[in-house]
Amino acid sequence: MRLHLNQKLMAALFVSSVILFVEFFGFPGLNLTHSQEITASILIIAAVLWISEWVPLFVVSFLILALEIVWLLPGLKELNAHTANTLFFGAFFSDIILLFLGGFVLSSLMQKYGLELKFAQAILNRTGGRANVTLLGIILACAFLSMWMSNTATTAMMLTIVFPLIKRIPTEHPFRIALVLSVPFACNVGGIGTPIGTPPNAIALSYLAQKGIHLSFAQWVILTLPFMLFFLFVLWQLLARLYPAKGLVLSIENRNTDEFSLKHALALAIFAITALGWFLGKQIGLSTGTVALFPLIACFWLGLLDTADFRKLPWDILYIISGGLALGIALKSSGLDAVIIGTLPANPVTVVLLSILLTAAMSNLMSHTATAGLVIPLVVSLDGSAGFIVTLVVSLAVTCSMAMALPVSTPPNAIAFSSQALRGKDLILAGSIMSAVGVLTVIIFGRPYWAAIMGA
Template identity: 75%
Template sequence: MRLHLDKTFTAAIFVAIVVGLVELLGLPILGLNHAQEITAAILVIAAVLWISEWVPLFVVSFLILALEIVWLLPNLQSLDLANSNNLFFAAFFSDIILLFLGGFVLSSLMQKYGLDLKFAQSILKQTRGHADLTLLGIILACAFLSMWISNTATTAMMLTIVFPLLKTIPTEHPFRIALVLAIPFACNIGGIGTPIGTPPNAIALSYLAQLDISLSFAQWISLTAPFLIFFLVFLWQLLSRLYPAKGLVLSIESREDTPFSPKQGAALAVFIVTALGWFFGKQLGLSTGTVALFPLIVCFWFGLLDTSDFRKLPWDILYIISGGLALGIALKSSGLDSVIVGTLPADPTTIMMVGVLLAAAMSTVMSNTATAGLVIPLVMSLNISTGLIVALVVSLAMTCSMAMALPVTTPPNAIAFSSQAIRGKDMMLTGGIMTIVGVVAVIVFGRPYWTAMIGA
């Protein structure tokens, strides 16, 4: 309790000092107007609080909103750069936020009715005890589920399925490590596959939407699918070689297949209809956020989910995303984004390289959501083609999810490490290799592929 109070007081003092310095001294060296100075101060405050985690991350989002309305908006109005606080409120319930809310409802639905567990068990059943195929099955199951539901929940569930397998393997056998590491890493990778897979994807789509660049659900999948498949296959081969099975045959507990109950059938139908709506909604003139209203209304109207389920949705994640979006709006409204862009190298290739390396380094030690909220806005004012801006933004979002070298890097990593079935050096070795491979793949292959898909 004392430590928590020390952190919160430290955070409060830090915010007060930054605000006081900007109001009293400004930032004359940088040649910014006062609105830009305030925006820079809010950016610094957000970055430090997100990195340090002195206060909960969602609280930082509300602080960003408060500072923008109380401190920044009057200065924007004096410069005729804004006329309403709706400018910042809009970030807290946009089309992308609605999309993610629909994704959270589907996640809750799948977990409540055991659809995720049925899928995972069916994958393991198909491998028939072959060690390397079982490893691949676990990787594919984790990745697929993480495309639709929380990768944290997927990790926790898959670990409970895999632990009985570990009891049949000798304690010193290296393949035990492969089975455990496969779960968090495949969950991290799976998130890049769909717009609702991980918060950095939502942040990327929101910033692209501000430039009237609308990517459909199917378009996002087409942009990320080759990288997703490559990363998953590479992870499988990497784990198989670092921690070989050596002819091991696994004994998989047989489970009786129970038929779908009516409510499970209804839950599956809602999932399929929503997924199809996200794929084909653009042809029907429906945005992804509008389609997300379907599971929200149907699930709670017809009792598939109840009020307690609604209260358990991860609202903090939505507000963390919203805070990042509000920060980006402040950068754009004040013109600070153009000032920052003016200091960057003109070559898009160099910008991508620097941005990807920065995102990888930051995401290794802090929240990938916070990282995306900080780095993606920096490239949004570049005067480059649509294909290049999409390549830059998608590369940053993907890199935020590919950083996985430390136990603290992602919640799935932390859950797997806390199981005590693996050592920190195992996670650092495999996760470090995956991070490096991810960075290299994005830098080398990302730009030509994405610009070709979108059109340079």
């Protein structure tokens, strides 16, 4: 208890010290406006608290919101910026949060009606319960689904498949961690493979289109699929070696899964319609968050889920992600994002290298979508050939997806962390290695491969 209180006191002293230092001294020599100094200090505070976990992660999100409204917002108004409280509040019930909520509802639906057991049994039937083969099967299934639908929703669904497997593994066995980590990491990687796989891809394509560069679906797949497959292989080998199976044979609790009622049929129908809606959302003019309203309404309207199920949804995770989005809004509103990007040199190779490193750092501390929305619009305006711009933008989109060192880095990470089946240091260890592999691969192999295809 004393250690717990000391951590809280340390966190309070740290936050207070940063605020007082910035108010009295600012950041000498950096030539920042006061609002940019405030935003930089909020970024530092959030990064330290997210990494240290001195306070619960969702509390950090509320602290970000409080500092933005009480401390940052008055400075923005003095600069005659177009700001209001809703600028930051909007991040806490945005399209992404709705998408996240819909994924949780589907997960709850799968668990309540035992549908995850049917999926788990199907995987085991094909792998024979062999631990490492089952791990590979889960990784490939997560990646494939994430190519076509939200990686957030895929994570929520696939974790319900993994949990029955984990329950049959001894508590101290390291392979439990491998199974849990495989889901969010494979979903993060799988999103790389198609234009609709993850929001950073869509952001990249939209800004390329504004530049007059139009990539087709097939072109994006050609650019990214080899890297996605390589990353999946590295992920499988990494988890198998960090958390060895040691001869473990997987099994799940024998339960009667043959009964199939009208409610089971309705649950499957809702899942299928939602997945189809996410796949065809752009064609029918609906955002992914709007589509996520369908399972939320249908499940409770039809009585498949009740108020108790609603209360059990992991609301804290929604606020963890919201904090990352709000931080991205602050960076853009204060202009600190432009200042950071503006420090990049003119040499093309150096620009690519530094942009990738900056994107990797930012994506690990805040949402991938927010990072892509901050960095890509700035770098796409740089001078250069179409091939160079495509190479740079695709590099950043892939780097965003490979940033997975912290729970706040991406919604799939946050979902897995909320399961309490792994520790923060497990996520940081494996996630940091995957992030480093992503950065090094993009730097060493990405630019020459994409340049050759695009004629840069």
